[in-house]
Amino acid sequence: xxxxxxxxxxxxxxxxxxxxxxxxxxxxxxxxxxxxxxxxxxxxxxxxxxxxxxxxxxxxxxxxxxxxxxxxxxxxxxxxxxxxxxxxxxxxxxxxxxxxxxxxxxxxxxxxxxxxxxxxxxxxxxxxxxxxxxxxxxxxxxxxxxxxxxxxxxxxxxxxxxxxxxxxxxxxxxxxxxxxxxxxxxxxxxxxxxxxxxxxxxxxxxxxxxxxxxxxxxxxxxxxxxxxxxxxxxxxxxxxxxxxxxxxxxxxxxxxxxxxxxxxxxxxxxxxxxxxxxxxxxxxxxxxxxxxx
Amino acid sequence: xxxxxxxxxxxxxxxxxxxxxxxxxxxxxxxxxxxxxxxxxxxxxxxxxxxxxxxxxxxxxxxxxxxxxxxxxxxxxxxxxxxxxxxxxxxxxxxxxxxxxxxxxxxxxxxxxxxxxxxxxxxxxxxxxxxxxxxxxxxxxxxxxxxxxxxxxxxxxxxxxxxxxxxxxxxxxxxxxxxxxxxxxxxxxxxxxxxxxxxxxxxxxxxxxxxxxxxxxxxxxxxxxxxxxxxxxxxxxxxxxxxxxxxxxxxxxxxxxxxxxxxxxxxxxxxxxxxxx
Numbered sequence: 001x002x003x004x005x006x007x008x009x010x011x012x013x014x015x016x017x018x019x020x021x022x023x024x025x026x027x028x029x030x031x032x033x034x035x036x037x038x039x040x041x042x043x044x045x046x047x048x049x050x051x052x053x054x055x056x057x058x059x060x061x062x063x064x065x066x067x068x069x070x071x072x073x074x075x076x077x078x079x080x081x082x083x084x085x086x087x088x089x090x091x092x093x094x095x096x097x098x099x100x101x102x103x104x105x106x107x108x109x110x111x112x113x114x115x116x117x118x119x120x121x122x123x124x125x126x127x128x129x130x131x132x133x134x135x136x137x138x139x140x141x142x143x144x145x146x147x148x149x150x151x152x153x154x155x156x157x158x159x160x161x162x163x164x165x166x167x168x169x170x171x172x173x174x175x176x177x178x179x180x181x182x183x184x185x186x187x188x189x190x191x192x193x194x195x196x197x198x199x200x201x202x203x204x205x206x207x208x209x210x211x212x213x214x215x216x217x218x219x220x221x222x223x224x225x226x227x228x229x230x231x232x233x234x235x236x237x238x239x240x241x242x243x244x245x246x247x248x249x250x251x252x253x254x255x256x257x258x259x260x261x262x263x264x265x266x267x268x269x270x271x272x273x274x275x276x277x278x279x280x281x282x283x284x285x286x287x288x289x290x291x292x293x
Numbered sequence: 294x295x296x297x298x299x300x301x302x303x304x305x306x307x308x309x310x311x312x313x314x315x316x317x318x319x320x321x322x323x324x325x326x327x328x329x330x331x332x333x334x335x336x337x338x339x340x341x342x343x344x345x346x347x348x349x350x351x352x353x354x355x356x357x358x359x360x361x362x363x364x365x366x367x368x369x370x371x372x373x374x375x376x377x378x379x380x381x382x383x384x385x386x387x388x389x390x391x392x393x394x395x396x397x398x399x400x401x402x403x404x405x406x407x408x409x410x411x412x413x414x415x416x417x418x419x420x421x422x423x424x425x426x427x428x429x430x431x432x433x434x435x436x437x438x439x440x441x442x443x444x445x446x447x448x449x450x451x452x453x454x455x456x457x458x459x460x461x462x463x464x465x466x467x468x469x470x471x472x473x474x475x476x477x478x479x480x481x482x483x484x485x486x487x488x489x490x491x492x493x494x495x496x497x498x499x500x501x502x503x504x505x506x507x508x509x510x511x512x513x514x515x516x517x518x519x520x521x522x523x524x525x526x527x528x529x530x531x532x533x534x535x536x537x538x539x540x541x542x543x544x545x546x547x548x549x550x551x552x553x554x555x556x557x558x559x560x561x562x563x564x565x566x567x568x569x570x
Binding site: 122127225238 | 301302303304305307308309311312313315316319320321322323324326327330369372373375376379380382386388389390391392393394395396397398399400401402403405406407409410415416417437440441444460463473498501502503504505509522523525526529534537538541545548549551552556
């Protein structure tokens with residue numbers, strides 16, 4: 001989100017620290033960054049390849065690992081579109097209309113971020129578990145939610161719930177309502193306004209929210225761990241599979257599978273940075289368009 | 294006012310209705326289950342469950358380590374944000390992008406990576422062990438994990454405020470005879486303080502509920518290195534749903550309080566810096 005154009009700070013002699021202060025600050029913060037952030041990331045790949053390519057590859061193509069990858073993809077594929085639609089609906093509701101309790105609603109949308117992942121898993125056990133509210137009814141109809149795939153999907157939806165909405169609400173708030181009002185006055189229908197005016201304006205913010213949502217959906221551990229029951233090859237997602245391998249002291253395999261998730265994290269950061277650059281390029285170009293109008 | 298603006302755009306009922314229904318089904322009703330289940334315990338049993346010595350020890354550990362990690366992140370996060378905004382150096386764009394790594398890296402991966410690093414024969418652990426410093430499977434390990442996951446919160450709340458800061462303020466202070474430290478202490482810091490506190494509160498809130506990155510490195514010894522979220526899991530595995538729910542209720546109340554104070558802090562930041570939220 002940073003512009004990284006700091007020439008104004010470097011140029012002003014009044015807003016500059018003595019050389020030694022600058023170098024001390026740089027050294028300490030870079031050392032902190034390298035030690036606490038970079039080193040753990042590098043160690044994932046180092047541990048993964050410690051026993052060579054062959055072991056690495058075997059750990060990934062093994063049936064249980066593939067089943068875990070498949071389940072993770074399913075959970076993300078279901079939770080992503082649902083939270084995307086919710087994010088669009090919520091941000092439209094909040095930024096295009098004025099109603100009582102709006103700020104409270106925004107706080108409620110953020111709620112899943114404030115709740116511990118373990119608590120997030122527990123609430124679904126309390127609703128759908130054998131002793132939960134709907135437990136007896138579900139049992140009668142032979143529907144399994146907890147310790148089965150639907151529970152994992154629900155927990156994933158919960159922990160990724162706010163991502164798209166919280167990215168879009170400030171963005172659409174800042175853009176205002178003028179363009180949509182103009183479209184409506186000119187006779188566009190609600191959906192036309194949405195697809196032709198709003199959506200193009202928010203596409204980068206939307207993509208931003210979706211990739212963050214995806215990263216969390218595929219990497220969630222605590223919430224999913226509570227509802228999964230850890231049935232190998234059946235209700236294990238990639239992070240849960242990593243845990244099982246690790247607890248079996250099968251470190252090379254655990255890190256090999258973990259390295260897939262680390263790659264996904266790196267990919268997420270790369271796309272995120274790319275979006276930020278595109279956004280900056282577009283805001284820089286915007287004033288020219290403004291003048292042409 | 295509300296009636297008029299409602300009429301300009303279509304879709305009020307659809308978007309607000311859908312938002313409320315989805316929010317209730319996924320978040321509110323399931324969360325309410327905690328309240329109901331905890332309510333069936335009765336006040337005395339509830340109190341007994343959430344104040345046993347083992348649970349009390351876990352609160353002290355969880356909140357103590359989270360506070361400490363938040364404080365460490367406040368200091369180093371501020372420093373990192375400062376360096377990223379104010380200085381030019383090689384690899385800056387890379388570092389700026391990588392600051393979000395703890396948001397993107399799954400917690401279980403963080404957990405096993407840190408454990409491998411700090412264990413007896415790990416890259417870092419092998420040098421600390423001879424000095425008598427044990428990190429993996431101790432409370433120190435929990436702190437390391439919480440520092441990792443909390444860092445981006447402080448950097449990302451402070452960074453935009455630093456970027457928008459008017460350089461003229463500092464120039465004015467300098468021309469009035471303030472030295473660089475005085476300018477920082479009396480001009481820059483008061484503007485940054487609400488953002489630093491917000492970042493601290495966000496990091497703290499996240500750390501309190503953190504599970505995945507901690508359990509691998511913690512050692513999980515009852516009364517010593519057992520965090521509160523782990524206690525919930527342990528009780529669930531013993532089919533003690535009531536006990537798990539009681540502790541979860543305590544954590545939920547604390548999360549809600551944190552959410553409220555973070556909202557307050559953000560309002561303060563907006564007021565101090567003149568930025569909209």
